[in-house]
Amino acid sequence: MDAVPVEMTRERFEELVADALDEVPEELLGLMSNVVILVEDDPPHTEPDLLGLYEGHALTSRGWDYSGVLPDRIFIYRRPILRICDSDEDVVDEVAVTVVHEIAHHFGIDDARLHALGWG
Template sequence: MHLTDDEFEAAVADALDSIPPQLTAVMDNVVILIEAEPPEHDPELLGVYEGTPLTERDSWWGAGALPDRITIFQGPLQRMCTSAAELREEIAITVVHEVAHHFGIGDDHLHELGWG
């Protein structure tokens, strides 16, 4: 399944809009990026969170800190889905999964919650 770049970006924005406002309001110093493909060493990676989770930040954390990064990889998501609806659902799952890492929620707990 293939979406145009604009359609894919809109699906990521819709996924972010689905997160309750009380949670997005406390997201701090994080940027959401879309890249065509993940690193060569992990070609099936759907998304990645890079940064310091909110639960691990101390009072000195913000002094000159670069934004955390959530990157969503368009290629693998599109290759794994056979319909636009399925792709939009997988995008939403991936976005929520990576945002959860920003809040300090680990993979094991996300899998238990059905967001693995």
């Protein structure tokens, strides 16, 4: 297990994810459909540096036959975020960026467009 520059409990990290969600405009949150947001300590072992992940069917790809499916999932990965941050303030910022980034995927916005918009 890698050492992290910032020590933070899982509970505190989950609070930061909730705070980041509180910053998303209500109109946008209201458009989200059939999606859950989960905090995990680690990403899949094949992608150890992954900060977040969207799994599911973006709203833009859902057709008339979209029904009876499990919720989409947004994962926010605690340890990789803590590894790249130098302070609590960095963690707050990175969590916010990661949450927005993964929500954008739910709306069908790809990585190239997110980078062009400054949401790396």
